[in-house]
Structures are given as C-alpha cells and as structure tokens.
Amino acid sequence: MSIDSQKKTNMQSALEFKSSTFSVPVLVLSSVDLILIEQQLQEKINLAPEFFRNSPVVLDLQEINKHGYDIDVTALTDIIRKAGLLPIGMRGGNIQQNKQALELLIPVYSIHSGSELAENKKQKKITPAPKQKADSDTSVITTTLITQPIRSGQRIYAEGDLVILAQVSAGSEIMAEGNIHVYNTLRGRAMAGVRGNTEARIFCFDLQAELISIAGNYKVSEDLDETVRNKPVQIYLQEQALIIKDIVQHN
C-alpha cells in the first residue's frame, strides 16, 4: 500500500514521498547485562548469519523500563553494530534513552511508552468525554502493533492495546485486555477488555465482524444493525449495553 504524494506541476519531479510499510525485526531486550546481551545476540545470529547480515533492527527497551532498569543506549548500540546489525529505530525508551538515541541519529518511535501525549490527543478527538487516567504517568501503556493481515484460523492476544493496520479476516479472533483498533476491515471476532476492563473500546474502519465483545458483553453479527455495518465505528460499554457509534460524530 502506498500513497502517492500529490504533484500538480508539469515539471519533471525528482522525488516523491511515499508511505509504505516494512517488516523489520524488533530486538526486545529483557536484561541490561551488556555482556549477556552480546553473547546471546551472537548465538542467535550464528543460527542464520546470512539473514542477520546488515539487517535493520528496531530496539525495544520497554521490558527493561517496565522493571525500572536502566541501560546505556550508546554502549548497547555499539554491541548491536558490532554484531553486524543496523539499528534503525528505538521504542519504549525513557526520556534520557530517547535523547541518547537521537544523538546517535537513531529515530525514536513512540508506539509503546512515552506516547501518552499522543494517545490522549487521539482520545479527545474520538471520545466525547475523555477519561484522564490519574496514574498514566507511572504505568506503561503497552501496545501491540500488527501490520500483516490476520487470516482465518489465527488468534491474536494482546496484554494491552491492540492496533492492527491490515484486515482481520472472517474466522479469526483478536483479543486485547485494552482497546482494539483496526484501521481496516474487521470481519473476524474482536474482544476488547477481555480481563474485565469495561472502559475498553473497539475502533474499526469497516465493521463486518462476526462477533464484538467488551468485557464479556457481546453481540454477534446477526445482532448488528444495518446502520452501523460497513462503517467506521467505535464500540463501547454504557451501563452494560454495547453502544456502536459512527466514529465521526455528527451532532
């Protein structure tokens, strides 16, 4: 999928910005022991040296930061580069780590933690009355991002929020303890707030789901009103009733 930028001149254009998705390996770190990291990384690379040679990689510091450990991003990057990998991004870092990354010219992605601001802004737009979480500065919001289609027979479980950029096929099942966002067609079964979070919501671009559920309150395809089918909607709970609403608010 790529979106051509607009160009409305007769001049020959020399460049063009396109948007496209890549799949890049993410290195999730769960230890701050640099020697251990170096050793285990090498072991992994030895399994498929050709695959890893000059492979781009995104560093994920979320696990480490969740436990309040700290890591020297500069030293870490050295190890990664020495192993023949090319770091092209970092996510889940704290302010200090992000600063270090940027100094090393490594882009910082804010999909995971550190994105509270963006999250809140987004919520304001689509939620009539955003709930300001008091403890949002201490807890880390984890988000699972999926860019590949979810096919029939597949099941996805996310401990936090689940963001899916591709379609979700009929016969598949997506579950999240938090919110579910599907920026594409939702044809499978979607269950948000599976551990009882009644504040969880489901958002999708095109509702054709077999089943939708929030904190155990569900509707099957048959119960879906024609007025919400094939539309971009949000789904939330209000006094134990599932409310399905056009994502665009017309008052």
Added chain:
Amino acid sequence: MARIIVVTSGKGGVGKTTTSAAIAMGLAKKGHKTAVIDFDVGLRNLDLIMGCERRVVYDFVNVINQEATLNQALIRDKNCNLLYILPASQTRDKDALSLEGVGRVLDELKKDFKYIVCDSPAGIEKGAHLAMYFADDAFVVTNPEVSSVRDSDRMLGILASKSRRAELSEEPIKEYLLLTRYSPDRVKLGEMLSVDDVQEILSLHLLGVIPESKSVLNASNSGTPVILDEKSDAGQAYADIVARYLGENRPHRFIDDKKGFFRNFFGGK
C-alpha cells in the same frame, strides 16, 4: 538460485494439480529446468495429468526412505526435456513423509533445478504443511465461492506463521492469488463471487484468472498439461500466469467485467 513454489489451497478439488502441471510445463517451456513434485501421497494424481503414470518406477517416498536415488525416481516429461516429475506413492500414506526427509530431497533438487513446483494435497494437515514448509513462493488456488475463499485465507495464515521462512523470521513467502474455474456468466447471475469480491476478502496480489473450461478435462484425459493447448482459453490463461510470474506485464483476461475490476485494481484503497 532455485525457487520453490507451492501450489496450495486448503480446499480440495479447486485445481491445484491442474495448476501445478500447467505452470511447471510453462516454466520449463520458457527454458527453465523445472521439477514438479506430487505431495498427495496415497492419491497420486499428478502423473495422470502429466501422462507419465505408466512410467513410474520409484516415487517420492522411495527417495525419502533412500530406497532409490533422486535420479532414479525423476521422470523426464515426454513433451519437454527440461521438465521432470517426481510422483507420489500410491501405496503409502502421508505419514511416510517427514520434514527432514522432504527438506533433504528439496535441497538436492535445488542444486540442479531452477524451479521446484510442489503440488499440495488438500487440507491443512501434515501433507499440506510439508508441501508449503520450504516454499519461497505460494500460488494460492481459489475458486470464486465463499468456502474456497475462506480456506485460502486460512492457508495464507498458515503460510505466514508455520513455514520455514516464518519460523526463521526470514522474508515471508511471496503469496499470489490464482482464481480458477471462473465463469463471468455465473458471476453476473450472482452465483459466484467476482474477482473484486475475492480480492477484497483476501487482499492478495492477483497473478491470474483461469476460466472454467472444457479444455481442462480434455487435457487431463489425454495426459497433457492444458497449457500446451495453446488455442484454449485455460491454456492461454496459464501461459499469462507463467509470464507474469516471470516478470512480464500482461493485462488480465477472461474476467469480462474489466471496467469494474480495473477501477478497483488501480484506484482501490
């Protein structure tokens, strides 16, 4: 570098074997040394379509069990000397195939062949898994009906998660859609899904549409892959598919409602 192509579908009877025979012949005719392997152990169908059933001495299982060498088991095609067939066994069941054994045979074939076409059995069980596990490219054969599309979707999920490439986190298998047994008239009557419908559900790169055609039955009765019937619509459709796979840019045919299709294809979301 050799490439392994799996022809797969999930659902049975959609045209996998017909397609395997046709594209293997097409690739060989284009000058690429090609082997086609029948993974449908116990049913053995490919050798009939290829018209070599009376020349089978050893089979795939014999090679895996090291009861015969690959060279002993490979049958050279009567129409094209760059094409070889590795038939399935009719007397064993699918448990005779092992991942390790299949991997060994494919590795050996890769040394000598440009393309290795694996004709998958139906289903998503062991045989189908082995056929797709080592693949570089997948031709997903789909009929324009809901159950076939659903099974293809399921197979796509398996390709993306259970293949060797997936397990090693290598670049994923390249997936192509082949819509077979397509009948524009029946689409118009609403009895079949249209190309658009199938594309919308699967969102997959369409390699080609093969029309429902009597020539397929004639070809299998005479034991020659339909692609050799150059006058037939199905034969031409398969020739297009091979050309597109090899990088040629050919417009789609046999769809009838071209307008609707192209609108979606180029202007689509």
